[in-house]
Amino acid sequence: MTDSSGPRLKPKEKFNFFQDQRVRSVFYQLLTAGIVGYLGWYLISTTAHNLEVRGMNTGFGFINVSAGFDPDFKLVEYQPGIGTYGDIFLIGALNTLLISFLAIIVSTFLGFFIGVLRLSNNWLVAKVALAYVEIFRNVPLLIQIVFWYIGVFSLLPVVKKSIDLSFGAERVILNNRGLYMATPVPGDLFWLTLVTLAATIIGVWIFRRRAKKSQEKSGTQTKTLLPSLAAIILLPLAVFFITGMPLEWNIPELKGFNFVGGTSVPPSFLALLVSLSIYHAAHIAESVRAGILSVDKGQSEAALSIGLKSSRVMSMVVIPQAMPAIVPPLISNWMNTVKNSSLAIAIGYSDIVSLFMQTALNQAGYAVEMVGMTMAFYMFISLTISFFLNIYNKRVQLVER
Amino acid sequence: MAIVTKEKTAERPAPISETSVFGWMRKNLFSSAFNTLLTLFTLYIVYLTLSGVFTWGIVDATFIADNRRECYDNSLTGACWAGVIAWFDNIFYGRYPRDEIWRINFGLFLLVLWMAPLWMAKVRGKVLIGATVVGLYPFLAGYLFAGGDKGLFMQVMISAAIVAFAINMGNMLTGLFKNVGLNTFLINLAGQSKASDKTRRNVLLGMFGIAFVAVYIWQMGWTAERVGWTRWGGLFLTLVISGIGIASSLPGGILLALGRRSKLPVVRILSTGFIEVFRSVPLITVLFMATTMFPLFMPEGFVLNKLVQVIIAVVLFNACYMAEIVRAGLQAIPKGQSEGAHTIGLGYWGTMGLIVMPQALKHMIPNIVGNIIGLLKDTTLVSIIGLFDLLGMLRSISKDVPWLGLHKEPLIFGAILFFIICFSMSKYSRHLEVKLSAGEKH
Incomplete structure (x- = not known):
């Protein structure tokens, strides 16, 4: 090497304006921002202009305006003519959350069950589970929803010939108007039962923790499942009887053409719940x-x-280790359940889309605001769920070696 | 005393209980008392389901009838397939004029022919074939389906598409029979095989130019009758919407994924926001947004028809899902790949287009196909906003006077149709995955 002795001469970097990385990066970013900004400005200005030309109302004032229609299924008090569009939004949101929550619970249990069946040693059982999965995955959900609604729940017997699902007790009644259930009405001393229940649960929890600790220390196993179950069921029950059964039932009764009393859900609710779950x-x-x-x-x-039974192998060894791989897709499935519950609109269940984005929008006509609010609702749900998913993922990663 | 045999004992065949059908059955169905019970119970349930479906759908079903009353007269407990059969044309083609249905069939036939070379090992230039399917076929098919006056732009695109199709077919034939690409074949035909690259290119361009001019002049001589989009429907409309959705959501998804992984903060934030917004809302809200808000976005006097609104919504929505799939694929590619590409002097687009993206897409084929299946299934949602796609058509059977109230059978028919399409697609993608990953091991 000849030049190793002397000071190294750096080749002088020529500053080429068009080839410089930083200049280019700034340029491309400005370009993108410019295009998007112009598009946004253009859309907003044309929209504003169009709204003005068509004489459409804008702003969020409609939230306090009373809505003239009555949703057929609602979880909060609402009277048509007095209730506002804000109430309608709330009713729709709650209805969406209710159906999604129930469908998530049912589908998770059913899904775990069928997923385990898919791996059964029994060839026939595994194949039946496979058929279930392939059939219900490959048919559009909307077709399934409509089918359950029109083909099953609308063909149920009329009110006069209702099916009694509680074996003659008339507590749970099914007909083509929906499902009617008796609701418990707590009496004066019912709080004692609830307090006992809460106290027992806390006691059992402490008991089980102690049992686990002593097992880790000494290796002796104490049977916890049976005693704790017995305590949770028997103690509150005893208190309930001692206080003189302070619970009454609000039983749905046939009055005129329909059942009155209790709680009821419309057939569209049932159809949506069943099809979403499946x-x-x-x-x-x-x-x-x-x-x-x-x-x-x-x-x-x-x-x-080491001698574990095959059912315990599954529950104590395999499933806990499989959880990190199961949970992320599981939660994205839950998110999809919430989103897919919007298909309720096809069968007229009063969820947020059909109530707020369709009925209310057609009546009041605040297109931009109402579409925006509905989308914001779904975005809020999604962000909340993915927030918890991220927490879970971080925890799982820490546990990993 | 020890008994030691010096020879190896002869191999005995596996016991009959292990190899025969009975052995298999004992192992897989009746290995224990519980398993036996389970098998019998499952068999019983399967029997109940299948026999119920069989009697309702085939034995007691009515296939030939003029209206629903006749179905009932024939049998009260069976399916009334006659209604579905009577509506076959509507289910597949919507209210497309019956005399013009050949145009739809011809268009689909062209598509099949166009894509067939992709499955032939001997044919070269597959990327180009794929690109013309996405870039040129839609114009030809669009005109074939819609008809009406050809504008100058459409005339040029149609001619280009026809030329591309002819080249594609020629290329397929020369590939199959002579085992060379069409370009080599034509050069040889012109006797220019020894000429320089530039001359050869010019010769080819000249040939294609002449072909283009000839086709352009020929296509000026005919027009197809106009068929408004409101007459499109049935499976045809479903395929049109999902076809456009598939063809444009993949490029859109790739762009968005690259944007999300970009080093430029502005590009990254915009892409991420766009993707996350569309991924967190249901498709139906996007469709409603399209039909209620797009008219407000447009300048006065400019009206998008509903079909276009819906297609834009479907494309935007699916591009965002595709973007996340592509991004996952990109993340799976080790950094050494792009670094290696940089060291041999490839720029950003060269690295992405030639090295990283092909590997990423190959990895993600099952997910991409899964997404395409989802898109196809999601297309049924357009029936909610009033387009008569497959589901819309099926549901209108029950409003047709002779078939009033016929709900179940059309829905089941649609379910079977979708099942066949989606199931075979997912099976094929699994086959493709195995094939491609087998190639990786060598």
């Missing part, structure tokens, strides 16, 4: 199966070799 259970089953398969086979073999 459809998403098929999806959840697949992610459960994939998660279980992702656990190394040696794990279950080792567990079997």
